[in-house]
Amino acid sequence: MKPVSFTSGNNLTDRQLVEKVLRGDTQAFGAIIKNSEGLVAQVVFKMVNHAEDRKDLVQDIYIKAFKNLSGFRFQAKLLTWIGNIAYNTCVNYLEKKKLVLTGLIDKEDEKPLQAANETEIFISQKELSVILATGIEQLPPLYKTLIVLFHQEELSYADMVQITGLPEGTVKNYLFRARKTLKENILTHYKKDEL
C-alpha cells in the first residue's frame, strides 16, 4: 500500500483518505491533519488562550479523530466533523478550567440604537486592523470562534451548526451580537479620534 504524501497537495477525497486510514495507512491521516489544521487552529486559538494547553489540545483533538474515524459516516464533511471534535474538546477544556464560553456581551445589545447619529467610518487600514484584533480578542470564546469561522473560514451556517451543535438561530444571533460589538468598538475609537 502506497502511503499518502501529506506534505504535498493531494487530490484524494475525504472518503478515500478515511478508507486509507481505516485500512491501516496512518500516513494518510497526515493528509487529513494537513487539510484540517487551519480550521482546528482557528477554533483552538479563539477558545483557548494558554499556548501550551493549545498544543496538548490539538494533539488530543487529532487522536480522538483518529480513534473515532471508523464511526465517521460521511453524513457531514470530514472538515466539519473534525471541527466539531475540536470545538467539543475546547468546550470541555473551558469547563474544566471553569472558564466562560459565551460570557455577556448582551449589555451592548441592550443599548438603545442611535442609528441617526451613526456616520460612515473613515479609518486607516492599519488602525482598523488593530482595533478589530483587540475587539475580537475581547469577545467571549464562542463569539470569537463564530466570527472567524464565518468571516475568515467562510463556513456556512449549516457547517457552523454542525461544528458547535448550536441551533442555527443561536449561531446567527451570536454572530449578530459579535459584529455589532465590533462595529461599536470601532465607532467609539473613531469618535474619540474625531474629538
Next chain:
Amino acid sequence: MKPGHLSETEIQQYAIRGENPAPAIAEHIEVCETCKARLANYRLVAAGIEQQPKPVLDFDAVNLVLAQLPKSKGSLSWNRFFMYSMVCLVSASIVMPVYLFRKLFINMADGISTLFLYAISAAAIIILLYKVIELYKKYQKQIHALDFN
C-alpha cells in the same frame, strides 16, 4: 420604501455576504444617508475581520500526532495473505480427511439410527457454536482492553 431607519439585523443581513434584501430595504438604503453609512460600517467590519491574520500552529501537528499513532500497517497485504493461507490450510485439513475417509464415515453411521445421528450432529454443532462464541467474546474483550479510550 421602509419608513424610519433600518434595524441592525436588516443592515447586517444586507451588508454580510450580500444577502438579498427585501425591495423596501434596498430602496431605503438608496435614499437614506444614515443607513447607507451604517451599511458601509458593517461592510468595513466584515472586510476588516477577513483581513485579520489567521492563526498558525507553532508546532508540526502532523509529526506530533503521527508519532503517537500505531505504526502504519505497510505489510498489511502480507498479513492478509498469511491469514487467508492459514484459513485455507485449516479448512483443507478438515475437508480433506472427511472427503478421503468418507466411506469409513458412512460405514460408521450404518449401525446408528437416524435419530441418534441427528442428535450427535446437533450436539456437535451446539458445542462448536458455543466454542466459537466464547472465542469471539474473548477476542472482543482483548480488543477492548487494547482500546485507547
